[in-house]
Amino acid sequence: MRRLLPALIAAALLTACSRDESPRTTAAPHSDSVSVTDDVGTVVTLAAPAQRVISMIPAQTEIVKILGGTGRLVARTQWDKDPDLAHLPSTGNALSPSVEWLVAQHPDLVIAWPDNDARNVINQLRPLGIPVYSSRVESVAEITSMIRRLGTLLGEDARADSLARTLNAQLDSVRAAVAGETRPTVLYALSIDPPMAAGVNTFVGALIDAAGGRTLFEELDALWPQVSLEEIVRRQPDVILLPVGESTSGSAAALRTRPGWRDLKAVKNNRVYEVDADLFHRPGATLGRAARMTARLLHPGAAHGLRADSAAAAPRSAPAVTRRDSAGR
Amino acid sequence: MFLRRALALGSLLTAALVLAVGVGAAGVPIATVLDVFAGGGDATARSIVLELRLPRALVAILAGGGLALSGAVFQALLRNPLAEPYVLGVAGGAAVGAVAGVVFGVARYAPAAVPLLSLVGALGAILLVFRVAQRVGRALDTRVLLLAGVVVAAFFNALILLLLTYADVESFRSAVFWMMGSLSGATWRTVVLLALYLLPATAILISQARPLNLLAIGEDTALNLGTKVERVKVIGYIVASLAVAVAVATCGVIGFIGLIVPHAVRLVWGSDHRVLLPASFVAGGVFLLLADTTARTIVAPAELPVGVITALVGVPLFVSLLRRSAL
Numbered sequence: 001m002r003r004l005l006p007a008l009i010a011a012a013l014l015t016a017c018s019r020d021e022s023p024r025t026t027a028a029p030h031s032d033s034v035s036v037t038d039d040v041g042t043v044v045t046l047a048a049p050a051q052r053v054i055s056m057i058p059a060q061t062e063i064v065k066i067l068g069g070t071g072r073l074v075a076r077t078q079w080d081k082d083p084d085l086a087h088l089p090s091t092g093n094a095l096s097p098s099v100e101w102l103v104a105q106h107p108d109l110v111i112a113w114p115d116n117d118a119r120n121v122i123n124q125l126r127p128l129g130i131p132v133y134s135s136r137v138e139s140v141a142e143i144t145s146m147i148r149r150l151g152t153l154l155g156e157d158a159r160a161d162s163l164a165r166t167l168n169a170q171l172d173s174v175r176a177a178v179a180g181e182t183r184p185t186v187l188y189a190l191s192i193d194p195p196m197a198a199g200v201n202t203f204v205g206a207l208i209d210a211a212g213g214r215t216l217f218e219e220l221d222a223l224w225p226q227v228s229l230e231e232i233v234r235r236q237p238d239v240i241l242l243p244v245g246e247s248t249s250g251s252a253a254a255l256r257t258r259p260g261w262r263d264l265k266a267v268k269n270n271r272v273y274e275v276d277a278d279l280f281h282r283p284g285a286t287l288g289r290a291a292r293m294t295a296r297l298l299h300p301g302a303a304h305g306l307r308a309d310s311a312a313a314a315p316r317s318a319p320a321v322t323r324r325d326s327a328g329r
Numbered sequence: 330m331f332l333r334r335a336l337a338l339g340s341l342l343t344a345a346l347v348l349a350v351g352v353g354a355a356g357v358p359i360a361t362v363l364d365v366f367a368g369g370g371d372a373t374a375r376s377i378v379l380e381l382r383l384p385r386a387l388v389a390i391l392a393g394g395g396l397a398l399s400g401a402v403f404q405a406l407l408r409n410p411l412a413e414p415y416v417l418g419v420a421g422g423a424a425v426g427a428v429a430g431v432v433f434g435v436a437r438y439a440p441a442a443v444p445l446l447s448l449v450g451a452l453g454a455i456l457l458v459f460r461v462a463q464r465v466g467r468a469l470d471t472r473v474l475l476l477a478g479v480v481v482a483a484f485f486n487a488l489i490l491l492l493l494t495y496a497d498v499e500s501f502r503s504a505v506f507w508m509m510g511s512l513s514g515a516t517w518r519t520v521v522l523l524a525l526y527l528l529p530a531t532a533i534l535i536s537q538a539r540p541l542n543l544l545a546i547g548e549d550t551a552l553n554l555g556t557k558v559e560r561v562k563v564i565g566y567i568v569a570s571l572a573v574a575v576a577v578a579t580c581g582v583i584g585f586i587g588l589i590v591p592h593a594v595r596l597v598w599g600s601d602h603r604v605l606l607p608a609s610f611v612a613g614g615v616f617l618l619l620a621d622t623t624a625r626t627i628v629a630p631a632e633l634p635v636g637v638i639t640a641l642v643g644v645p646l647f648v649s650l651l652r653r654s655a656l
Contacts, residue, residue: 094631095506096506096633100353100377101354101355104373115431115502120514124516222495224497
């Protein structure tokens with residue numbers, strides 16, 4: 001027995017390490033082949049621009065639709081509420097999709113979360129010859145870069161470039177409109193109990209910055225830090241943004257009755273705004289619209305004429321984002 | 330008698346395997362499935378049946394069998410009907426390893442390292458529990474061992490909670506999903522890894538059936554009848570713990586099988602370990618296989634965590650068995 005244990009451990013380490021067959025893309029270099037590095041550093045190579053895409057992330061689904069049209073998508077998730085996609089079969093919540101179902105849709109590109117569960121999916125799809133783009137983006141630069149790389153995989157570089165430029169132009173026009181205003185502190189409360197804030201390094205932090213606000217916990221590095229209510233009370237945010245959608249539970253009305261929250265100046269001054277979680281939680285093509293909305297909430301006076309400005313700034317070739325402007329719950 | 334039982338379990342296993350390979354979210358017709366096994370079928374059908382369904386089914390059989398067998402061994406050694414594979418803190422250690430891997434971003438860049446980290450965590454837990462138990466009592470006292478397992482598990486639990494407070498939303502979700510247990514990551518590599526450990530472990534544990542029978546009567550009796558009690562206990566604990574460690578490292582923490590399957594077998598066929606141990610292995614394999622087949626088809630094309638099914642279906646099943654045998 002005494003000899004058996006180390007032997008078993010050694011065998012464990014050996015089997016785990018030795019058979020590390022990295023998924024090879026065996027496609028021969030082809031004139032149509034496209035290749036990019038995904039958001040976590042894996043090279044994704046397609047024999048030809050993708051025609052049958054399954055995106056398990058709503059923001060990326062929107063981008064594929066804008067760049068390549070609805071026809072390139074062969075499935076959707078339950079989070080994709082776009083009526084244009086309603087006819088597609090749904091993978092459900094996309095957190096634990098059935099791999100065999102995905103394979104049976106014959107996708108030539110799958111866009112997935114890089115986290116562990118999706119990793120299981122990814123590790124099974126790649127050996128079967130189905131390319132997977134793992135997407136995780138936070139900053140505006142990462143978002144526009146991701147748009148361009150998806151554009152390459154779809155063979156739509158020009159459209160992707162135009163969409164990325166539009167996004168930057170929209171954010172610039174928002175920044176210009178609120179330049180010189182005093183910057184209120186903003187608590188973007190992802191969750192009320194326990195309180196979780198959008199960190200300064202998230203795309204939400206980026207759009208608050210563009211809209212002329214300061215993230216309340218700007219010294220914290222965590223993406224979505226859990227913070228104490230006491231500290232929120234001590235810091236007294238000027239504005240509270242509350243994402244509202246099917247996966248959130250808070251409401252501005254509820255804050256008025258909650259101990260601690262009800263005494264905040266922002267609550268008393270009616271500076272708690274509900275925002276559409278579907279719009280704000282998608283780091284993609286709608287970021288410009290979310291920033292514009294935020295600017296109008298933070299600086300009602302200065303951002304007044306913003307809509308007309310940014311519409312003028314958008315290049316003609318970029319297809320408009322077709323989502324309802326104020327999809328509440 | 331023996332032949333009939335073996336035949337019953339064998340046909341149950343075969344039926345479950347056929348079902349598991351035959352059904353799934355993709356709806357491959359059964360004729361095509363048969364065609365695939367005959368060497369035909371198109372590439373998609375071959376991928377689905379041979380690369381996804383079959384390895385996953387085999388992992389379910391091995392992991393379910395390993396957990397049920399270990400549960401039976403722990404129940405005998407600790408002489409406690411509540412004993413189950415995770416009672417000695419193995420799952421806690423494995424979870425600490427995996428959650429640390431997820432939270433500190435190892436999972437993002439080297440996903441293959443997560444099972445390895447959880448295996449390291451599980452082995453650490455086994456070692457820790459044994460050290461604690463041995464330092465307190467000179468010989469391996471089962472009561473001390475049980476207590477050591479419980480406190481070590483509680484300690485690991487606190488570590489997991491600590492790690493989770495540092496997790497971002499994405500890692501938090503991954504970690505929780507990991508702890509719920511799932512077979513969705515099964516590949517042929519997982520099958521080989523599991524078989525490499527679990528088959529020898531199963532053989533060793535089943536070979537201890539006779540001394541376990543004596544031990545179940547009482548340590549003194551067993552000692553008087555010439556059993557090397559210490560040896561049986563050490564072999565039992567270590568081999569069963571290792572089997573659990575490997576199962577948890579590859580599939581996460583799948584609850585309940587190790588507790589109820591051995592009891593169910595005992596209710597039906599009595600507590601002779603020569604029958605109980607092999608029967609628990611096969612029954613555990615069949616149970617997890619059927620539970621996983623349900624988990625991956627009932628809300629298709631999404632999947633449920635398999636632990637939900639093992640408890641939701643297992644409890645009523647077990648209660649009805651319990652009532653029938655009590656009457």
